[in-house]
Amino acid sequence: MIIVMQNTATHKMVEHVVRVVAEHDLKTEVMHGEQRVAIGVIGDRTKLDEGNVMRLPGVKEILLVSKPYKQVSREFKPENTIVKISEEVAFGAGKPVIIAGPCGVESEDQINIIAKGVKKLGAGMLRGGAFKPRTSPYSFQGMGEEGLRLLKAAGKANGLPVVTECVSVQDLPLFEKHKIDMIQIGARNMQNFDLLIKAAETGLPILLKRGMSATVEEFLLAAEYIFNRGNKNVVLCERGIRTFEQSTRNILDLNSLALIKEISHLPIVADPSHSAGRYDLVTPLARAGLAAGADGIIVEVHHKPDEALSDGKQSLTLESFETLMNDCRKCYI
Ligand code: PEP
Ligand code: MN
Numbered sequence: 001m002i003i004v005m006q007n008t009a010t011h012k013m014v015e016h017v018v019r020v021v022a023e024h025d026l027k028t029e030v031m032h033g034e035q036r037v038a039i040g041v042i043g044d045r046t047k048l049d050e051g052n053v054m055r056l057p058g059v060k061e062i063l064l065v066s067k068p069y070k071q072v073s074r075e076f077k078p079e080n081t082i083v084k085i086s087e088e089v090a091f092g093a094g095k096p097v098i099i100a101g102p103c104g105v106e107s108e109d110q111i112n113i114i115a116k117g118v119k120k121l122g123a124g125m126l127r128g129g130a131f132k133p134r135t136s137p138y139s140f141q142g143m144g145e146e147g148l149r150l151l152k153a154a155g156k157a158n159g160l161p162v163v164t165e166c167v168s169v170q171d172l173p174l175f176e177k178h179k180i181d182m183i184q185i186g187a188r189n190m191q192n193f194d195l196l197i198k199a200a201e202t203g204l205p206i207l208l209k210r211g212m213s214a215t216v217e218e219f220l221l222a223a224e225y226i227f228n229r230g231n232k233n234v235v236l237c238e239r240g241i242r243t244f245e246q247s248t249r250n251i252l253d254l255n256s257l258a259l260i261k262e263i264s265h266l267p268i269v270a271d272p273s274h275s276a277g278r279y280d281l282v283t284p285l286a287r288a289g290l291a292a293g294a295d296g297i298i299v300e301v302h303h304k305p306d307e308a309l310s311d312g313k314q315s316l317t318l319e320s321f322e323t324l325m326n327d328c329r330k331c332y333i
Helices: 011-023 050-054 108-120 145-157 169-177 193-201 216-228 254-263 272-276 279-291 318-332
Strands: 002-005 027-032 037-042 059-063 097-101 125-127 162-165 182-185 206-209 234-238 268-270 296-300
Touching: 002 011, 011 027, 011 037, 011 050, 050 059, 097 108, 097 318, 108 125, 108 145, 108 318, 125 145, 145 162, 145 169, 169 193, 182 193, 193 206, 193 216, 206 216, 216 234, 216 254, 234 254, 254 268, 254 279, 268 279, 272 279, 272 296, 279 296, 279 318, 296 318
Parallel strands: 097 125, 097 296, 125 162, 162 182, 182 206, 206 234, 234 268, 268 296
Antiparallel strands: 002 037, 002 059, 027 037
């Protein structure tokens, strides 16, 4: 529910409405628009009698948010959300953010070479998994805490904030300890609600990937879990979904990406690497993602893809990452 105040409503009137709503055990979010103030009511709206709210001084109208996700919807907040990571990096602020790096951190040399290379070519953030959620238990599972340390050190040395995946609630303190700049919640954990809640409670920005079979509504409701814990620094990631088509790993769902830009105020990035599953399709899909309105790209880069311990087939070399950067620049400069 959104309570829209008259444009003549005073600060005191707004405060009074907020107090009345709080007395009904509901949370509020006061939004200052150009013309007037609106108060978003979060929680079970049946606790509040609409007629009584309408009679409060300064109230103009009540709008009901029709979607099951509330706080992440554009109905609730019309302006784009900007998620700021550092002085130089912000999602949703106009200039797309390019996140690049290996699927997994494998060694100090590997992450340093890649960090240096992608920074030089214009990446804004460094990625690299330390805890890898692999389909097979026999595949490389990541370096664990040491991977976090190496990733952060490589990011710091090259002036790149870092994003890396957390797969388990018990590992979250390590992300804080190593000053990880953004926590990735992977496709396989999009509906791990306990992880969403606990990751949200760290207050760190969250990169939330779409589950491989999740609907747009389920995706936005997962983001709503994070908002509901008071963390509004959420960047969505379209990373491809499963369909009947078997010729590529997944399908980059640009329909949903463009739709989400309309129905939600959250920034969203495209992941052409996990969508395509093969390096030669990554650059065209990155261009397509930006053309469809993505606020950035997350892409896997490895200095020796043939030797990568995970996702080598879809990893770009540093040379082909340069082509991607040149092509992407044409899409937005
Ligand atoms: C990844 O980013 O390396 C990853 C495992 O992605 P996803 O969760 O989208 O499969
Ligand atoms: Mn990967």
